[in-house]
Amino acid sequence: MLHHLSFAVTDIARSAVFYDAVLAPLGYGRVWQDDTFIGYGSEPGKDVFALKLRPQNAAVPGDGFHVAFAASSRQAVDAFHSAALAHGGTDNGCSGLHPEYGPDYYAAFVIDPDGYRIEAVITESSAP
Incomplete structure (x- = not known):
């Protein structure tokens, strides 16, 4: 359904360090960039998530x-969480099973x- 999604960020260098670290365990890396934009994905030139520098007017949606x-x-979820906390993120729900969303969530x-709420998730029961 979606082609890509982008976040407006106030500090592209800080956000790059954060997202490089949290997206790597999920198999994503930088696929395109310039001084004000970084695109992440799994294929060169095909970003599915992007950061756009907007130091004056970055507005984060509500909760x-x-x-x-x-x-x-599940190990990738755990690594995402650890990397986020180590690179300036704030815990908003521990890494683990969340049965309130489903038995294998x-x-x-x-x-x-910047205040964006993000998540890493797998819903396969056979996940190690």
Whole structure:
């Protein structure tokens, strides 16, 4: 359904350090960039998530909004959470099973340095 999603950020260098660290365990990296834009994805030139520098007018949506990134394993969810906390993120729901969302819903919830609510999730029961 979606082609890509972008966040307006106030400090592109700080956000790059954060998202490089949290997206790497999920299999995503930088696929495009310039001085005011960084695109992340798994194929060169095909970003699915982007950061756009907007130092004067970055507006973060309220707590009804969040972005959930797909993870390939529970270990990837755990690594996402650890990387987020180590790089300026704030815990918003521990890494682990969240049965309130389903019996196999394994996720971690964090708030990035600009205040965006993000998540990594896998819902496969056979996930290690």
